[in-house]
Amino acid sequence: MIEEIIELWLDISPYLLLGMFIAGLLHIYLGSSFIKKHLGGGKKSIVKASLLGVPLPVCSCGVIPIATSLHEEGASKSATLSFLVSTPTTGVDSILATYSLLGPLFAIFRPLFAFFAGIFTGFVNYIIEGDGKEIKEHKHEEERKSFLDGLKYAFLELSQDMGKWLVIGVIAGGIIASIPFQIKASYPYDMFAALAISLPLYVCATGSIPIATALITKGFSPGSALVFLIAGPATNTITLSFVRYKLGRRSFLIYLLSIITLSLFAGITFNFIWDYWQNIATLTFMPPYWVKLLSGIILAVLIGRALIFPLLEKEVEAKEIIFVPDMHCRNCKATIEKELRKKGIKNFYVSLEKKSVGLLNPEDREKAIDAIKRAGYKIEKS
Numbered sequence: 466m467i468e469e470i471i472e473l474w475l476d477i478s479p480y481l482l483l484g485m486f487i488a489g490l491l492h493i494y495l496g497s498s499f500i501k502k503h504l505g506g507g508k509k510s511i512v513k514a515s516l517l518g519v520p521l522p523v524c525s526c527g528v529i530p531i532a533t534s535l536h537e538e539g540a541s542k543s544a545t546l547s548f549l550v551s552t553p554t555t556g557v558d559s560i561l562a563t564y565s566l567l568g569p570l571f572a573i574f575r576p577l578f579a580f581f582a583g584i585f586t587g588f589v590n591y592i593i594e595g596d597g598k599e600i601k602e603h604k605h606e607e608e609r610k611s612f613l614d615g616l617k618y619a620f621l622e623l624s625q626d627m628g629k630w631l632v633i634g635v636i637a638g639g640i641i642a643s644i645p646f647q648i649k650a651s652y653p654y655d656m657f658a659a660l661a662i663s664l665p666l667y668v669c670a671t672g673s674i675p676i677a678t679a680l681i682t683k684g685f686s687p688g689s690a691l692v693f694l695i696a697g698p699a700t701n702t703i704t705l706s707f708v709r710y711k712l713g714r715r716s717f718l719i720y721l722l723s724i725i726t727l728s729l730f731a732g733i734t735f736n737f738i739w740d741y742w743q744n745i746a747t748l749t750f751m752p753p754y755w756v757k758l759l760s761g762i763i764l765a766v767l768i769g770r771a772l773i774f775p776l777l778e779k780e781v782e783a784k785e786i787i788f789v790p791d792m793h794c795r796n797c798k799a800t801i802e803k804e805l806r807k808k809g810i811k812n813f814y815v816s817l818e819k820k821s822v823g824l825l826n827p828e829d830r831e832k833a834i835d836a837i838k839r840a841g842y843k844i845e846k847s
Contacts, residue, residue: 466639466640466643467639469638469639469640469642469643470635470636470638470639470640471639471761472639473566473635473638473639473642473675473678474635474761474764474765475754475757475758475760475761476565476566476751476757477562477565477566477635477674477675478757478760478761478763478764479565479752479756479757479760480561480562480564480565481558481561481562481565481631481671481760481764482760482763482764483561484522484556484557484558484559484560484561484562485522485558485619485620485623485624486616486619486620487557487558487561488520488521488522488556488557488558488618488619488623489615489616489617489618489619489620489623490615491520491521491522491557492610492614492615492618492619493610493611493612493614493615508588508591510540510541510543510544511541511543511544511547511583511584511587511588511591512547512584513544514540514544514545514547514548514551514583514587515547515548515550515551515579515580515581515582515583515584515587516551516580517548518547518548518549518550518551518552518579518583519551519552519555519556519576519579519580519583520556520557520576521552521556521557522556522557522558522559522623522627522670523552523553523556523796524553524626524627524630524669524670524698524796528548528549528552528553528704529704529707529791529797531548531552532545532548532549532707532711535548541591542590542594542712542713542716543587543588543590543591543594544587545712546583546586546587546590546708546712546716546719546720547583547584547586547587548583549699549704549708549720550579550582550583550586550587550699550720550723550724551579551580551582551583552583553669553670553698553699553704554575554578554579554582554670554694554695554698554699555575555576555579555670555698556670556671558623558627558670558671559575559669559670559671559674560572560575560576562671562674563575563674563694564749565749565751566674566675566678567674567677567678567681567690568749569749570687570735570738570739570742571687571690571691571694574691574731574735574738575691575694575695578691578695578727578731579695581727582695582699582723582724582727582731585723585727586719586720586723586724586727589719589723590715590716590719593715593719594715594716620767621767621770621771622795622796622799624767624768624770624771625771625795625796625799626669626795626796627669627671627672628767628768628771628772628795629772630667630668630669630671630672631669631671631672631768632768632772633668633672634668634669634671634672634673634674634675634676635672635675637675637676637679638674638675638676638678638679639675639679640679641676641679641680641682641683642678642679642682642683644683652686652688652689652736653732653733655684655685655686655689656686656688656689656692656729656732656733657729658689659680659685659689659690659692659693659696659732660692660693660696660725660728660729662693662697663692663693663695663696663697663700664696664700664725665700666697667793668697668698669698670694670698673693673694673697673698674694676693677690677691677693677694678690680693686732686736687735687736687739688731688732688733688734688735688736688739689732691728691731691732691735692728692729692731692732695724695727695728695731696724696725696728699724699728700721700724705717705720705721707791708720708721771795783813783814783823783824783825784824784825784826784827785823785824785826785827785829785830785833786821786822786823786824787821787822787823787824787830787833787834787837787844788819788820788821788844788845789801789820789821789822789837789842789843789844789845790820790843790845791842791843792815792817792820792842795817797817797842798815798817800840801815801822801836801837801840801842802815803840804836804837804839804840805822805833805836805837807836808829808832808833808835808836809832810824810826810829810832810833810836812824812825812826812829813825813829813833822837
C-alpha cells in the first residue's frame, strides 16, 4: 500500500507543480473585476461564464463566495449556474494532473465536458427562468497583482486550499489500488455506483484524480471514473445548499439534474471514445525519476507547510465572536480575512476549525458582519 501511495504522489507531483504555476499566472490576469465585467445578463454571459470557469483552480467550496459575489453584483442566475458547474469540475492544475495519471484522453475530454456542461446548465435555466440582470458599475478598480502575488497564490494559497484533499485522495487511491482482488464492477452499474458515491462527497478536482485512477485499476470502466471526476467536484452538500437557498428551488433542480444526466451521458460517450482510441489513451510523457522525486519532495513541503502552519497560529483574545457556518476551506478563510481588512478591521482572528471570526474590539462587530456578508457568507444568529 505504501508503495502505491508513493508512486501516485511522485507521478502527479511534476505536472501538479507546473499547473499550480500556470494557475498563479491566471490569478494575476483573471481577477474578479475581469470576471464580473463579462457575466451580466444575456446568452453570451453564459458562454463566457463557462469558458472563464474552466481554467480557474477553484474547488467546489471556494467557488461559492465567488458565485455569491457575482450574483449580488448583478450576474444572472444562468451565468452564475454556468460558472458553478464549469469552475470546480476542472482547472489548469487538475488538467495537467489528470494527464499525469490518466492520460491525454481524460485530460482533453474533462475540460471540454466542463465547458459544455456549464453552457448546457446555464441555457436550460435561461429557457425556464429567463434573464435580465446586468452587472453593476464598480466604484473602484481592482488592485493590480504582481508576479510575486501570483507565485504566493500558486504555491501557498493553492497548497492550503487543496492540500488536505490531495493527501486524502492519494491515500485513498493507494488503498484502493493495493486491494489484492478486482472489484469487477459491471457496466453500466459501475457508473451509477460512482455517481452515488460522488454526489454527497466533498472532493476537489485534483484530489479526485488518484481515486479515479485506482477505480480503473480495480475493474471500473473509464467512463465510470469520468463520472466520479465530474460529479464529485461539482456536487456536494455545501454547493447544493448554496444553489437551493441563493438561486431558488428551480435553479437547484436544474443544477442537480443537469450534473446527474450529463455526467452519465459523458461516461457512456467516453467509454466508446476509449475503446476506439485505446492505443493512445494511456500515452503520457513521464519525466525522469529524479525530476519526479524532486517534485514530490517540493510538493510535500508545500502541502506540509499548508497543513501544519495553521495549527501553530495563536488566536487573539476575542471580545466578540461571530460564527460563520459556511466557512469550509482555506480559501473561505482567506476571502473573509481580505474583506475584514478592507473594512479597516485590524485586530481579528478567523478560525477555520471553529468556523468563527473573533474580534478584539466589539465595536467592529457591525463592520465585520457587513464584510463577511460581502464575502458571500451567512452569519449564524446567536
